[in-house]
Amino acid sequence: MALFVQKFGGSSVADPERIRAVADRVVATRRAGNDVVVVVSAMGKTTDDLVRLAHEVSSMPADREMDMLLTAGERISIALLCMAIIEAGEPAVSFTGDQAGILTDTTHTKAKILDVRADRLRDAIAAGSVAVVAGFQGVTTGDDITTLGRGGSDTTAVALAAALDADACEIYTDVTGVFSADPRVVSDARRQDRVSYDEMLEMAATGGRVLALRSVEFARNHAVRVHVRSSFTDEPGTWVVSDEELEVEGMEQAVISGVTHDTSEAKVTIARVPDRPGVAARTFRALADEAVNVDMIVQNVSTEGHTDISFTVPHSDLARTLKVMEGHVAELGAAGLTSDAGVGRVSIVGAGMRSNPGVAATMFETLAAEGINIEMISTSTIRVSCVVKESDVERAVVALHAAFGLGEG
């Protein structure tokens, strides 16, 4: 008998009709002879509604109380889903994050999972029940309620799959899997059958919105096989597995798995910084102290004892960044500070890149042939990212998708 963890997001349980559809899918999995643990998010816009209420009673809601408030959302969806599963003829029991044994640290609103003590879930499964668990939430050793932050329900599902040694963690979503590019931008984007954890991590970090970064890290660290698939169809989706498993299966590893893009960030450049030790450290410590979320950082070799440092930050952090940097620039002895919110990042991701030299060159040639100017470049062993003008981003994605032969057929 196999054990599956099935995770359904807020849009999959947005109303009673969809909850009944999810119940039917769970019951079908159960009746096919499998044990099932279900993880659900709050219904549709519930979380947004609760956040709005919080801001109507408080200008700065306390984090602990925000967690108490938001966890009401999944409480509602687990209870309703259990009722629907029971109505469909199978026994089901709901569990809050606390009851499911999701133990976290005390960082309210973005807690980290420390341990999963899933004895109650094991008992429920052994008794023949479907266990329905509230995603996104946990409890501290001091019995305070916490939430796991963005993508928290994915993380709950992967953590439970690891703790229960599940055969797979199925993430049901509103797309049919992981694509070679955003299908809204590239008409012949192809669903991938398999990607590696590392590829998925790079995709999640550079604009692929299918899985939350933390849940992929957790899956990689605990070797949880993740299956990303649609909650509206029965077709298989994309498996996220280890490099080893891909090799064992004799898959011919594609050079490039996908092209991702992200237009949510702005570029900031500190011009002609004196090139001496500690400059970068002081710069980015100052930003970290203000909780600015710096992403891509590029520093070129120095000429004449000076260098330029560029980095990207979310649009929402740009004003704060410039404020922090203004005083800092003079102190560093830099020539000036410039920023550009009208940029975007295009990335190519692929594990095959490791053994295929020339991939980066092909990328740059392709962009050049389209007349697209590259403003920043950054690479990892399996990714190349270029910052370009925002208005060039979609054209760049289409051209790269074609250049690396990622289209269907």
Place this chain on the structure above:
Amino acid sequence: MALFVQKFGGSSVADPERIRAVADRVVATRRAGNDVVVVVSAMGKTTDDLVRLAHEVSSMPADREMDMLLTAGERISIALLCMAIIEAGEPAVSFTGDQAGILTDTTHTKAKILDVRADRLRDAIAAGSVAVVAGFQGVTTGDDITTLGRGGSDTTAVALAAALDADACEIYTDVTGVFSADPRVVSDARRQDRVSYDEMLEMAATGGRVLALRSVEFARNHAVRVHVRSSFTDEPGTWVVSDEELEVEGMEQAVISGVTHDTSEAKVTIARVPDRPGVAARTFRALADEAVNVDMIVQNVSTEGHTDISFTVPHSDLARTLKVMEGHVAELGAAGLTSDAGVGRVSIVGAGMRSNPGVAATMFETLAAEGINIEMISTSTIRVSCVVKESDVERAVVALHAAFGLGEG
């Protein structure tokens, strides 16, 4: 330093504006130098909305899951109220029924409180915080979530006041206290300054809707001083206290404290039942087995070896009652079964009745003078109830209120 438990019902926290008003009241109590524990219900119609959702996914929602679902309601209101109190400048911490140590039996949807382990509340108070507790909910020793049924938040408040040895349990509601009759029926109904637990119990049982019966029983058994008052004004309301306290204060005990009425029940009569042992037992066991909530029971002395048994049941239980009784009547050898949904009950309640003979006679004379026919009579040591035609109920209440001199001035 005094400790107050303050309970606010769903209408008092129905929207963000009212939540802020409750926060202001709590903060004022705190700044007057008192410790405060607050108990809140779910916001406005939240519970009704959740019940409707449950019935949209299931024809018969499981009790355990119903409790999981409904407890989301108070979780939302405790978090929002804490945010609002903090915004108003005092520290506050929210607690679910579980976290507050409300330990119950395992009877989902109508659990009984077994114990209150309020250590976390004591710690929060000692740390200078307002403790905000979810009403209506508890937890079993097996860590399953339960609810306390109708009037559960009042019971939570009284139980916490008992466990914390509070100076008073303030029940804030949409009326200004306990009245000598329903002010919508009797224009000169008077707010009582003080009533005894026993009087309050009889009033709650006969149509007074201000406090739930169970919470009054709990208050009496644990000698909790209850103050029923309006959440919209600052004037004092009605104190519910022991007979002893009333006597110590040298209050001249009124003969009659109030006139109550109830038109939610129907009358059922089994005519000419053979008068032999066990007849009543079998009748009411049959109804209890069907979970019919029988209220007033009257059986007269027998004539010629036969008697009539009459009782009242809620309108909603009448059809079921008649179905159960139909077969039963023949079996008992009774002559027939009649029912009347068009009745109502009028009661007079007063601890002074014990030492004042003739109260019942005055009641019957008053009704006779109004030409109102009495269909059933039932009494306790501090109450007389008469069942009359529903159309006579309001006239009876007005006449009795005047006859016992209960009007203002």
